[in-house]
Each structure stands twice: as C-alpha cells, then as structure tokens.
Amino acid sequence: MGGSYEYYRPATIDEAMALMEGSGGNGVYIAGGTDVMVLIRQKKLAPACLISLRNIGELAYLETGGGLTVGSAVTHDEIAKNAFIQRSYSALADATKKVGSLQIRNVATMGGNICNAAPSADTACPLLVLDASARIAGKGGERVVPLDEFFLGPNKVALEKGEILKGFAMPAFGEGTGSAYIKHTRREAMDLPMLGVAARVTIRVEGSEVGCRDAMCTIDTISNILKRFEDEGLVCEDARIAMGVVAPRPMRAKKAEEALKGKVISEKLLGEIGEIAASEAQPRDSIRGEAWYRRDMIQVLTGRAILRAVDRVIRPDDVIWPQRLW
Amino acid sequence: MKKEITFTLNNEKIMVEADPKWTLLYLLRDVLEMTGTKEGCGYGECGACTVIIDGKAVNSCLYPVMEAEGRNIVTIEGLMSRDGELDPLQKAFIDEGAVQCGFCIPGMIMSAKALLDGKKDPTDEDIKESIEGNLCRCTGYVKIIDAIKSVAGGR
Ligand SMILES: Cc1cc2nc3c(=O)[nH]c(=O)nc-3n(C[C@H](O)[C@H](O)[C@H](O)COP(=O)(O)OP(=O)(O)OC[C@H]3O[C@@H](n4cnc5c(N)ncnc54)[C@H](O)[C@@H]3O)c2cc1C
Ligand code: FES
Ligand code: FES
16 A cells, blocks of 8 residues: 555535645545545555545535535435436436446545546536536635636646635526436446437427327327427427537537527437537547547437437426336 | 544444555455455455445445544444344345355445345335446346345345
C-alpha cells in the first residue's frame, strides 16, 4: 500500500475548504471514493491528504419543489430510486440506475461522476438535457455555472483549486415533457457505456390532449402510436439531445435539436434527426468500439431516446413499459 | 500515523488503531484476521469483498477505513448465531447447491442479505440487481438466484 496520507472528515463545506487550503492544495476531495480509491491503488494519485465530503449534510440534499436540486454527495442509488425523479426527470433515473453495480451505486455520488469529467460519465448527458447548472462553493461564496460550460475537456472541469461542487439545479418543465437516457453497453451490468444518448422533449397535439385514448394504447408499440397521432400532429415544442463518449467531453447535439423543434414527430423525421446528431459527433476508435460503429449507433439511439421520451409523456403510468421495444 | 476508530462490527462495539491509508478490507483481513471477506480484484469490479455498512451492500476494497468511524458493519462472520446456527441464507446456499469453489459466496451472501433485510419479498429483478456486482466464475448464477429466492419466499 503506497505512500501515507491523512484522512479528514469535516462536517461543513467551510471546514473542508479550510483543510484544502491548509494542505497547500495538495489534498484531494473524496466523496464515494469509487474513482479516488481506484486511482490511489493504481498509483496514479498520491494525495497529501484525503478530505472526505461524505459527512457534510449541506451536500446531501434532494429538493423537489419547483424544479429539482440535488446535492453533489447524493448517491446514484438514492437518485435512481426516487419516485419523483423517475417520473419527472426520467433520464437521470435511467442513468443512475445503470452505473456500475448496486455496491458502487450505494456509495458513488453524482458530484464525483461529474467532477471526474470522464467522457463516459453516465449522468453527464441526462444533466445536459435537463438544463442543469452546477452550484459551486468557493472562497468568494457561491457561483452558478451551466453544465454545458462546466465540462472543459477529458477530466477537466470548471472548478478552481479548492472549490467544492455543491450540487445541481434543474428547472421545472411544463406539461408534455419527457426525457430518457440510453446507455449502450456490451453487458447488462458493470460496464462503462460504449455510447450514451439522452433526450428531452416537450410535445403538444394540436387542439387536444397528449395521452392514451384507448385500451390498445397500453400494449401498442410506440411507433404505431406515433402513426395514430400523425394526422393530428404530435408537435415537438422543445428538444434537447446530448451524447457521451463521442467527443473529448459530453456534448449537446445542437443542430439536431434545432432540426427537431417545431416539427411533427414521425419515424422518418427521427431518422433524419439521428443522422444530424451522428454528423455532429466526433467518435474515436477505442477498445470499447470503433468510430464507424459508434457513429452508426448514434443515429439509431438518438431516434430511440427521443421515442422513449415521447412515450413517457403519452403513457406516464404504464406498467408494462420495461418490456416494450422502442 | 495510526488513528483510533470506533465502530460496531458484527454487533460488537470495537476500537482499533488504523492507518488512514488502509481500506476497510485490509483492516478486516490483514489486521483483524477475519478472512471470510475475500479480495478478488481490489477495484470494485467483482464484489468478493462485499460487506454491509449501515444496511447497505458496499465494496470494502474501495472503502476508506477511516469512514468506518461510528458505523454499523456486518461481515459474513456476523451471520452465524452465537450458538453456531447458520443464517437461513447460508443454509439455503448449501441446500440448493449454490456453492462450487466458494470464493464469491461470502460476497454473494452479504449482497443477498442486504436485499432481504430491506425487502422481505423481492422480485426476480430485485434479486438480480442485488447481485449484479458479484462475479461468480463457477456456478452460472442460476442456483445462487434459486437459493436467494427460496429464503425470500419465507421457506
Ligand atoms: C467498478 C466500477 C464501475 C463503475 N461504473 C461506472 C459506470 O457504469 N458509469 C459511470 O459513469 N461511472 C462508473 N464508475 C466510475 C465512478 O463510480 C463514478 O464516476 C462515480 O459517480 C464517482 O463518484 P464518487 O463519489 O465515488 O467519486 P470520488 O472517487 O469520491 O471522486 C471523484 C473525483 O471527483 C472529485 N469530487 C468528488 N466530489 C466532489 C465535490 N463535491 N466537489 C469537488 N470535487 C469533487 C474528487 O476529488 C475526485 O477527483 C465505476 C467505477 C467503478 C470502480
Ligand atoms: S475485491 Fe472488492 S470488488 Fe473485487
Ligand atoms: S462458486 Fe466459484 S466463484 Fe462462485
């Protein structure tokens, strides 16, 4: 077991920042430790001290009134099992449910996932499509940075030395909004994504209700349901699309978003949107998958993520949902 | 420099001197010589080191020992009753033939225990989720899932 270090368990953010200053900036913050402890064991990190964020109550909040705010130290499992998040911020529940294993999710935090800034971080795409901003505590007080500006590059985020990510704030979305995240992996559990795609849409039907109207609706495929809406026009009012593992940092597919806004959603349109998203991606060859395959799959998964988001608006209470094919 | 920490281990309050750089797994196996908890990968991938901390299954190989302070920790050694009676889960693993080489089993049982402590009647999906972080190179998981189910059904 490599070099020695001290381990501190401060109870407040101020105490933690003071400890970091005392270490001359050579300390390392640790939350769930699932990245930090691995790096130390691999001898890629030799901290002067570890400053634990695990016992700071100020970082463990989860508030659901008028939007959603989640403290950085909230674990993936807490987020995944929160009924409000499952329903209203579904993309985030999709992503956190699929991180590592239950043992990892029981300790690993969303703050750690985002501060690590791996291009493959599962919660990054959902947070991007949910218009999240990062709340950051520093010496001068708190500042707020939109998540899109928080990621600077691989393992680089907009945190000054000593600053602590307090949490994330997401706005409340209106009626007719749904979101989804699709993690593309080789195995069901314990795998980093080869690709991740998140989508959020707000939809409206000309002069009528968005929703299921007959019994068949609960068992029909979403593409058939889209066809039923087609003549009335299922209009996409607002859209966000984000992709992971296709560039040095998680990114929005802004051209695809623009092309989707204001249009009547159809399978043909979704094929085109997928193509635009794929053209915005800059995937590389890696052990997890080759660039051409990633590009092809972006096209497919973008359409699927949008469909899944639409489905969640049309059939929010659907019980058979996990078995359905999109 | 070693530090004193106090926590509950298998229902007993203990105080130990620990080096801040240790993991909980190192304390358990190499210092306290409780070798029921296994080390497979050391990187959070295999689940052989799973213990229950405050009711939740956790990889002890990634758990900084200093975080044990004040917490309630249960290892595989804590499942047997004082008079030597095995836990229903342990019995079920034997009865269902869910054990081959046995290396993954302490971790498997602790994951399943955490599940059943929180949820008396888990679904098949719950059971699979509970052991998704536990690798077994021998059994193919079917009998392990059967064993957990047999206890969940309250047999
Ligand atoms: C077996 C295994 C499987 C995994 N599977 C996945 C997966 O499927 N998907 C995925 O995305 N990730 C995965 N990971 C990576 C990791 O678990 C996640 O990124 C996790 O969310 C990290 O959170 P943590 O709390 O453990 O971070 P830590 O290791 O505690 O911290 C990570 C980094 O963030 C910094 N940090 C943490 N919190 C703050 C804060 N509040 N303010 C400032 N800096 C902070 C730390 O200093 C450190 O640099 C896996 C890891 C393992 C070991
Ligand atoms: S030894 Fe801890 S997960 Fe493998
Ligand atoms: S019984 Fe051999 S690894 Fe599971």
